Amino acid sequence: MIHPWNLGLFRQLGTDPEHMPHAVLLHGPAGVGKLDLAVEFARWILCQQPGLDAACGLCDACNWFDQGNHPDFRRVEPMEAEADEADAAPAKKAPKKGSRVIKVDAIREIGEFLSLSAHRGGWRVALIQPAESMNPAAANALLKTLEEPPERVLLLLVSHQPGRLLPTVISRCRKVPVPLPPRDAALAWLRAAGLADAVAPLAEAGGAPLAALACAESERATRREAFLDLLARPRHLDACQAAQSLTLPEAWGWLSRWVHDLLMQSLAGQTYYFPGRATSLASIATGTALSDLLALQRELALGGRWLQHPLNAPLLLESWLIRYGEIAGDRT
Numbered sequence: 001m002i003h004p005w006n007l008g009l010f011r012q013l014g015t016d017p018e019h020m021p022h023a024v025l026l027h028g029p030a031g032v033g034k035l036d037l038a039v040e041f042a043r044w045i046l047c048q049q050p051g052l053d054a055a056c057g058l059c060d061a062c063n064w065f066d067q068g069n070h071p072d073f074r075r076v077e078p079m080e081a082e083a084d085e086a087d088a089a090p091a092k093k094a095p096k097k098g099s100r101v102i103k104v105d106a107i108r109e110i111g112e113f114l115s116l117s118a119h120r121g122g123w124r125v126a127l128i129q130p131a132e133s134m135n136p137a138a139a140n141a142l143l144k145t146l147e148e149p150p151e152r153v154l155l156l157l158v159s160h161q162p163g164r165l166l167p168t169v170i171s172r173c174r175k176v177p178v179p180l181p182p183r184d185a186a187l188a189w190l191r192a193a194g195l196a197d198a199v200a201p202l203a204e205a206g207g208a209p210l211a212a213l214a215c216a217e218s219e220r221a222t223r224r225e226a227f228l229d230l231l232a233r234p235r236h237l238d239a240c241q242a243a244q245s246l247t248l249p250e251a252w253g254w255l256s257r258w259v260h261d262l263l264m265q266s267l268a269g270q271t272y273y274f275p276g277r278a279t280s281l282a283s284i285a286t287g288t289a290l291s292d293l294l295a296l297q298r299e300l301a302l303g304g305r306w307l308q309h310p311l312n313a314p315l316l317l318e319s320w321l322i323r324y325g326e327i328a329g330d331r332t
């Protein structure tokens with residue numbers, strides 16, 4: 001499915017199939033439909049009778065694609081890293097449990113697949129997502145394919161964080177930014193998807209509609225509200241207990257947004273992610289030094305790189321929460 005706000009991009013991509021680049025990098029924030037756009041584009045390229053805005057959905061190619069066995073299409077996603085992985089950095093502990101990477105073998109396999117001629121005499125398409133999950137060896141293997149691309153081959157790379165890709169990989173791709181949709185379009189789509197109150201989830205998701213759907217999921221919303229209740233009373237925050245009961249990526253996301261909103265309150269008297277918490281945020285921001293908030297924001301930004309390598313998630317989270325409790329100025 002192509003989301004309505006990405007339809008213009010889809011048409012642009014397909015304007016001139018005979019002069020298609022060998023590699024396209026779709027990049028933008030998480031939750032704006034980049035992957036769906038890439039999948040639909042692959043399906044369209046391989047379709048035997050494509051329409052202007054979509055694959056036909058009826059031909060043999062579409063049927064194979066929909067069943068996940070089109071012979072000229074491959075999709076590469078991260079696998080759990082194994083402890084004996086030769087091309088990963090050595091480590092004393094076991095940091096790779098839970099880390100998800102795209103390994104060199106998967107990319108070499110893609111290189112071989114693309115070097116064969118297409119079963120159907122048309123395109124061969126490979127989709128790599130998220131491309132920043134490639135470890136250095138995998139990225140270098142991809143570079144070889146990008147340097148000498150076979151004919152009628154399309155590599156689709158999807159990335160939330162293109163800054164983590166090798167510059168040499170980026171420079172060999174056509175870069176296609178997939179931006180946030182206009183707010184009204186996002187709200188209309190969320191409401192059509194059955195979300196009666198779409199404003200708060202869309203704000204929390206920073207304007208990304210698919211991420212907003214996840215934010216609205218009821219169990220997650222309950223966990224979030226409980227965590228925000230803790231953040232709203234920093235003086236009573238038991239960092240150790242809170243850190244034990246939360247998962248790192250989720251808590252990191254909420255805490256980062258909370259600190260961002262505190263900064264917004266300090267600087268502009270506004271909230272961005274949690275408008276329903278504006279009163280608490282304003283109260284805490286009033287008594288908190290701007291320099292402390294900026295320092296914590298930097299610390300959290302740096303911490304983001306550890307989310308896929310949770311060496312000791314509770315400890316990391318606890319240290320941020322302790323720091324937050326020390327600097328947050330609310331004394332209610």
Ligand SMILES: [Zn+2]
Nearest residue numbers: 047056059062
């Ligand atoms: Zn078709």
